[in-house]
Amino acid sequence: MAPSPELEPHEPAEDDVVLRAEQVGKAYPGTTALQGVDFEVCAGTVTVLLGENGAGKSTLMKILAGAERPSSGRLYLDGREVAFDSVNDAAALGIGIIFQELNLCPNLSVAENIFLGHPALRFGIDVDKKRHVAEARKLLSRLEHDIDPEALVGDLRLAEQQIVEIAKALARNVRVLIMDEPTSALSATEVEILFRLIGDLKAAGVGIVYISHRLDEVVRIGDRVTVLRDGQVKARAEMRDVDIPWLIAEMVGRAAAFEPQADPLPLGPPVLEIEEVSLRNPHGGFFVERVSLRLRAGEVVGLYGLLGAGRSELFEILIGAQPDAVGRVRLAGEELAGLPIAARIRRGLALVPEDRQREGLVQCLSVGMNLTLASLHRFLRGTSIDPGQERSAVTQTIRDLLIRVSSPLVEVTALSGGNQQKVVIGKALLTQPKVLLLDEPSRGIDVGARAEVFRTVRRLARDGLGVVFATSDLKEVMAMADRILVMADGRVTGDFPRATVTEEQLVAAANRTAVEARCEEDAR
Numbered sequence: 001m002a003p004s005p006e007l008e009p010h011e012p013a014e015d016d017v018v019l020r021a022e023q024v025g026k027a028y029p030g031t032t033a034l035q036g037v038d039f040e041v042c043a044g045t046v047t048v049l050l051g052e053n054g055a056g057k058s059t060l061m062k063i064l065a066g067a068e069r070p071s072s073g074r075l076y077l078d079g080r081e082v083a084f085d086s087v088n089d090a091a092a093l094g095i096g097i098i099f100q101e102l103n104l105c106p107n108l109s110v111a112e113n114i115f116l117g118h119p120a121l122r123f124g125i126d127v128d129k130k131r132h133v134a135e136a137r138k139l140l141s142r143l144e145h146d147i148d149p150e151a152l153v154g155d156l157r158l159a160e161q162q163i164v165e166i167a168k169a170l171a172r173n174v175r176v177l178i179m180d181e182p183t184s185a186l187s188a189t190e191v192e193i194l195f196r197l198i199g200d201l202k203a204a205g206v207g208i209v210y211i212s213h214r215l216d217e218v219v220r221i222g223d224r225v226t227v228l229r230d231g232q233v234k235a236r237a238e239m240r241d242v243d244i245p246w247l248i249a250e251m252v253g254r255a256a257a258f259e260p261q262a263d264p265l266p267l268g269p270p271v272l273e274i275e276e277v278s279l280r281n282p283h284g285g286f287f288v289e290r291v292s293l294r295l296r297a298g299e300v301v302g303l304y305g306l307l308g309a310g311r312s313e314l315f316e317i318l319i320g321a322q323p324d325a326v327g328r329v330r331l332a333g334e335e336l337a338g339l340p341i342a343a344r345i346r347r348g349l350a351l352v353p354e355d356r357q358r359e360g361l362v363q364c365l366s367v368g369m370n371l372t373l374a375s376l377h378r379f380l381r382g383t384s385i386d387p388g389q390e391r392s393a394v395t396q397t398i399r400d401l402l403i404r405v406s407s408p409l410v411e412v413t414a415l416s417g418g419n420q421q422k423v424v425i426g427k428a429l430l431t432q433p434k435v436l437l438l439d440e441p442s443r444g445i446d447v448g449a450r451a452e453v454f455r456t457v458r459r460l461a462r463d464g465l466g467v468v469f470a471t472s473d474l475k476e477v478m479a480m481a482d483r484i485l486v487m488a489d490g491r492v493t494g495d496f497p498r499a500t501v502t503e504e505q506l507v508a509a510a511n512r513t514a515v516e517a518r519c520e521e522d523a524r
């Protein structure tokens with residue numbers, strides 16, 4: 001992996017302030033998301049915005065980028081008061097935003113998405129298609145990616161969509177670029193590429209706002225930091241003057257909560273047996289090639305790998321969403337071949353998908369209804385649902401996972417991104433699974449919530465749950481798994497007990513190619 005350049009600390013002068021929010025407030029029905037917030041973005045500076053899930057970060061950014069109107073307060077651009085009616089208004093003045101929940105049109109091509117809103121692209125017809133495809137290719141190669149500009153966005157994986165969002169922001173000549181969780185779906189290599197790009201943008205004088213729950217990233221990339229708590233500014237600092245424990249304490253008001261896993265417990269019988277599972281890529285090669293795994297009750301296996309390693313596809317095969325897959329899968333001794341998704345869930349398999357917006361939530365339903373959607377059969381009394389039981393299960397889950405919501409009746413779309421992720425996890429847990437598959441479970445959730453989710457998983461593992469969680473976060477897999485399986489190019493390239501493995505071994509295995517893995521296998 002290429003080392004990322006150390007970013008020069010930037011000392012902005014007073015008149016470097018490009019965009020400023022003064023005493024900004026935002027009230028939603030039943031929630032005050034922001035109150036009296038002062039915030040500024042300076043040219044050539046990365047300002048990190050931190051806060052727990054629901055602290056108000058995305059709301060503040062939406063206001064700066066014209067996606068929401070403030071209930072109170074003022075915005076100034078170059079010292080002049082401005083009011084934005086839409087994202088297009090703000091974009092015309094050089095303010096770009098990469099939303100946390102990606103904002104692409106799945107039925108348009110990559111190039112069309114990148115240039116959406118440009119005058120040449122009207123009524124869905126791109127009158128300057130050739131040029132846009134060429135320019136999109138150039139932008140994507142700046143991001144060191146060879147995504148086909150003519151591919152449909154709906155066919156791309158989440159990480160690729162995130163790259164397209166970044167390219168889309170770059171296609172406009174931005175003076176301020178707001179990045180809300182830009183790396184949540186990216187692999188370590190892609191994070192390095194993004195950081196190099198941020199270095200270039202800074203050098204060109206772009207003011208950057210960077211939101212992330214990955215604290216090791218923010219201390220590297222940030223020049224300044226503002227911490228929000230409960231919709232108000234809790235602290236401001238130069239990044240070089242602070243460290244991660246300080247940031248956590250300011251965010252959550254208590255010490256760090258990322259507890260490494262204690263010694264593994266005695267394990268029970270196998271609950272999930274995967275034998276020689278494969279899924280061909282119709283364009284050649286494999287998405288998943290001859291993967292085998294034996295998971296025992298009480299075991300927590302981390303599945304580590306880079307983007308495109310085949311982890312999400314493996315989960316899709318297990319849950320029954322890839323009918324063309326071959327191989328054998330047994331759940332608690334029972335063969336799953338030919339069973340549809342719903343039948344697998346009923347037998348005790350649960351999946352928390354990577355893309356919560358598309359696959360994890362029903363947007364128009366309440367938090368409570370989303371939580372029990374997959375487990376309604378548990379609350380059946382005769383032919384109708386017992387509302388008391390359903391309500392108490394919902395309340396308990398909201399409490400256990402620290403979901404920040406005023407009532408279970410609130411629509412799930414009104415929750416902050418991290419809290420939506422917790423709803424998806426809660427929904428899976430309420431099915432009382434024997435095996436829980438988690439695809440990037442801590443995507444978008446804050447340090448406290450992350451620890452809470454893993455604590456809950458651990459507690460359930462003590463009662464016999466088997467867990468496989470996919471992650472591209474080395475620290476997370478090292479801290480949380482009993483055993484670590486590494487995938488690369490669709491194959492398992494390493495199987496290590498957590499107690500003895502090193503980060504270097506994991507990175508080496510994640511970078512091994514399928515060909516190398518096959519040669520090693522033949523040599524054995």
Ligand SMILES: Nc1ncnc2c1ncn2[C@@H]1O[C@H](COP(=O)(O)OP(=O)(O)OP(=O)(O)O)[C@@H](O)[C@H]1O
Pocket residue numbers: 028029031032033051052053054055056057058059060100404413414415416417418419444446
């Ligand atoms: N459209 C909306 N309607 C009602 N409430 C909302 C809406 N959008 C946000 N909120 C509420 O405003 C508060 C702040 O949410 P916001 O999304 O800004 O948090 P955040 O700090 O970005 O969190 P996360 O880290 O989880 O993304 C939350 O309590 C959220 O439920």
